[in-house]
Amino acid sequence: xxxxxxxxxxxxxxxxxxxxxxxxxxxxxxxxxxxxxxxxxxxxxxxxxxxxxxxxxxxxxxxxxxxxxxxxxxxxxxxxxxxxxxxxxxxxxxxxxxxxxxxxxxxxxxxxxxxxxxxxxxxxxxxxxxxxxxxxxxxxxxxxxxxxxxxxx
Amino acid sequence: xxxxxxxxxxxxxxxxxxxxxxxxxxxxxxxxxxxxxxxxxxxxxxxxxxxxxxxxxxxxxxxxxxxxxxxxxxxxxxxxxxxxxxxxxxxxxxxxxxxxxxxxxxxxxxxxxxxxxxxxxxxxxxxxxxxxxxxxxxxxxxxxxxxxxxxxx
DNA sequence: TGTGAAAAGCATTAGGC
DNA sequence: GCCTAATGCTTTTCACA
Numbered sequence: 001x002x003x004x005x006x007x008x009x010x011x012x013x014x015x016x017x018x019x020x021x022x023x024x025x026x027x028x029x030x031x032x033x034x035x036x037x038x039x040x041x042x043x044x045x046x047x048x049x050x051x052x053x054x055x056x057x058x059x060x061x062x063x064x065x066x067x068x069x070x071x072x073x074x075x076x077x078x079x080x081x082x083x084x085x086x087x088x089x090x091x092x093x094x095x096x097x098x099x100x101x102x103x104x105x106x107x108x109x110x111x112x113x114x115x116x117x118x119x120x121x122x123x124x125x126x127x128x129x130x131x132x133x134x135x136x137x138x139x140x141x142x143x144x145x146x147x148x149x150x151x152x153x
Numbered sequence: 154x155x156x157x158x159x160x161x162x163x164x165x166x167x168x169x170x171x172x173x174x175x176x177x178x179x180x181x182x183x184x185x186x187x188x189x190x191x192x193x194x195x196x197x198x199x200x201x202x203x204x205x206x207x208x209x210x211x212x213x214x215x216x217x218x219x220x221x222x223x224x225x226x227x228x229x230x231x232x233x234x235x236x237x238x239x240x241x242x243x244x245x246x247x248x249x250x251x252x253x254x255x256x257x258x259x260x261x262x263x264x265x266x267x268x269x270x271x272x273x274x275x276x277x278x279x280x281x282x283x284x285x286x287x288x289x290x291x292x293x294x295x296x297x298x299x300x301x302x303x304x305x306x
Numbered sequence: 307t308g309t310g311a312a313a314a315g316c317a318t319t320a321g322g323c
Numbered sequence: 324g325c326c327t328a329a330t331g332c333t334t335t336t337c338a339c340a
Contacts, residue, residue: 035310
């Protein structure tokens with residue numbers, strides 16, 4: 001796929017705000033008829049600009065509103081240990097995000113739990129048992145001040 | 154809204170994976186016909202369990218793949234300054250997330266930029282000019298190891 | 307690339323169990 | 324609660340500018 005024009009960007013911008021709009025409604029907002037919007041949309045999906053469509057759930061209501069950012073140092077920084085850690089982390093459902101980062105820690109994890117008690121046991125019984133993990137520092141989220149679910153394009 | 158049964162959770166779980174499923178497809182997955190699924194969905198939306206439906210875009214392809222976690226200390230920790238900071242932060246499009254956190258910093262920001270050069274200027278011209286901001290520490294994302302876009306329910 | 311019309315399929319409501 | 328059946332929209336395709 002070559003390049004995106006103004007309408008493409010407008011479509012993407014609109015959909016990352018509300019993915020439930022019908023092609024027709026979307027078409028109205030970008031001043032086109034349904035057909036070209038439909039085709040652009042397919043182009044954008046196939047081109048990988050749209051990765052997926054998701055429903056954003058309310059973690060609080062689903063008893064997973066206790067959020068922690070956890071910084072992790074590997075037991076030793078080599079490729080094998082890093083590979084092991086990233087593989088293990090994929091299968092831990094409480095860990096919703098994991099980034100390899102610069103600085104004095106190696107990884108930053110975002111973790112969702114029901115409460116502090118649960119988290120404490122999670123550290124002891126899950127994270128604490130990973131061999132490739134050296135040390136760990138938890139930072140608790142007291143309030144979500146902003147969450148855009150989208151990027152500014 | 155009272156409590157969620159197995160089918161409700163299954164619906165939520167499915168939709169946070171793929172929000173584009175038709176009611177019909179969704180119904181097939183939970184072994185019901187369209188009507189009850191349609192009604193449950195409405196109940197879940199109105200009950201606030203589903204906050205919104207969004208398209209997840211590819212930040213890399215849209216030239217916003219340079220991601221930074223930035224920890225911020227307020228110039229002074231009082232209510233007025235905190236309120237000012239959180240208000241200012243809402244209007245900065247590069248900041249896609251902002252959390253009030255425990256520990257030696259007050260806030261954790263997630264920032265999307267095109268590249269390091271852009272980020273450097275962003276720090277100088279935008280973040281650096283916020284009065285309520287005391288100090289700041291940038292942690293660069295070298296790799297996104299895991300990103301679930303959903304919680305484990 | 308775009309438009310508009312037509313076919314195929316879905317969301318949504320109604321009526322009954 | 325659930326189902327099936329009907330209706331009015333949408334999506335999707337096609338012919339054409």
